[in-house]
Amino acid sequence: MKFFASLLTVACLGLGASAHAQDTSALRKTLIERIPQLEKIDEIRPTPMFGLFEVRVGTDLFYTDAKGNYLIQGELIDTKAKRNLTEDRMTQLTAVDFKHLPLKDAITIVHGKGERKMAVFEDPNCGYCKRFERDMQNVDNVTVYLFLYPILSPDSAEKSRNIWCAKEPATAWADMMLRDKNPAAVQCDTSALQRNLAYGRKYKITGTPTIIFSNNARIPGAISAQEVEKNLVAAEQR
The missing domain is CATH 3.10.450.70 (Disulphide bond isomerase, DsbC/G, N-terminal)
Structure with a gap:
């Protein structure tokens, strides 16, 4: 502008x-x-x-x-x-109401008891997302709703498809982001990925990762495990 x-x-x-x-x-x-x-x-x-x-x-x-x-x-x-x-x-x-997130289109990843909730939009080719995922290994007692959001590279859609269609999507995601292991090529209904892209356009999600906490706080970009913990605590005190 x-x-x-x-x-x-x-x-x-x-x-x-x-x-x-x-x-x-x-x-x-x-x-x-x-x-x-x-x-x-x-x-x-x-x-x-x-x-x-x-x-x-x-x-x-x-x-x-x-x-x-x-x-x-x-x-x-x-x-x-x-x-x-x-x-x-x-x-x-463009505020996102956490309670109205389309969770059916997300991969559910549980750390520990998973009592706390957060969501994240990520692209499998995103270097900052890989750093964020490594930091998330130090965050306990949280359920993460991962929305695959292929916007960065031509093959982001293919990688997202293979992760979404994997027998165990959460494991396929961890293998790729933490261990640089690409998922096997597989086909299935990927309309959820198209809905994620449409949702992101509607709410102006322009970069990855974009993190949304249960109190509707929205943070663009990777943050440390300490910052994640701080926001999870704030969300519980809402």
């Missing part, structure tokens, strides 16, 4: 005093007529900036004036509060 260009565009909008009172249905109609790609507008709502409206298409955010004459793709900054309002809104829109 082009921050400074966005600010200049906003400054040129000439926003009217009655913008907030306008029925957004007319604004929606105007935008769709002028930009057919916006056919699936999910929501239009006023922003804290007088006369400026947020246009949401899925988890993509745009901004417009009350008449739909200008459309901005950029970041809205509250300079007084020193907050990136676009970033705050994106965090809200």
Whole structure:
């Protein structure tokens, strides 16, 4: 997103005093007529900036004036509060509710009693994921829901398929990530992997590993066993 260009565009909008009172249905109609790609507008709502409206298409955010004459793709900054309002809104829109994770599409890995819960999205070609998996060997009493998320390399999908289709997927995953042992080629229904990719796109999971704890805390990137333990404790205290 082009921050400074966005600010200049906003400054040129000439926003009217009655913008907030306008029925957004007319604004929606105007935008769709002028930009057919916006056919699936999910929501239009006023922003804290007088006369400026947020246009949401899925988890993509745009901004417009009350008449739909200008459309901005950029970041809205509250300079007084020193907050990136676009970033705050994106965090809200892409928050993952742990209770609603599609666990049927995950591989279940149990450490010890497995009383605590966490989920992780990982690519078998991810070096940081391998480091994370090594660290996870030092974390006890946790159930990990592993979502195979093949996004990094051309053969990530093939490796993910072979792990998912293995007789014991959790063992095949450990063999690959901890012992550099590739799983045997095997075929089965891999629609779960496609659903994982769709889920990740919806919630803007753009890197691996992405870790989600039972209190909905979301951490992008590999963290140490100590940090995992700290977050598991925090999740229990929620």
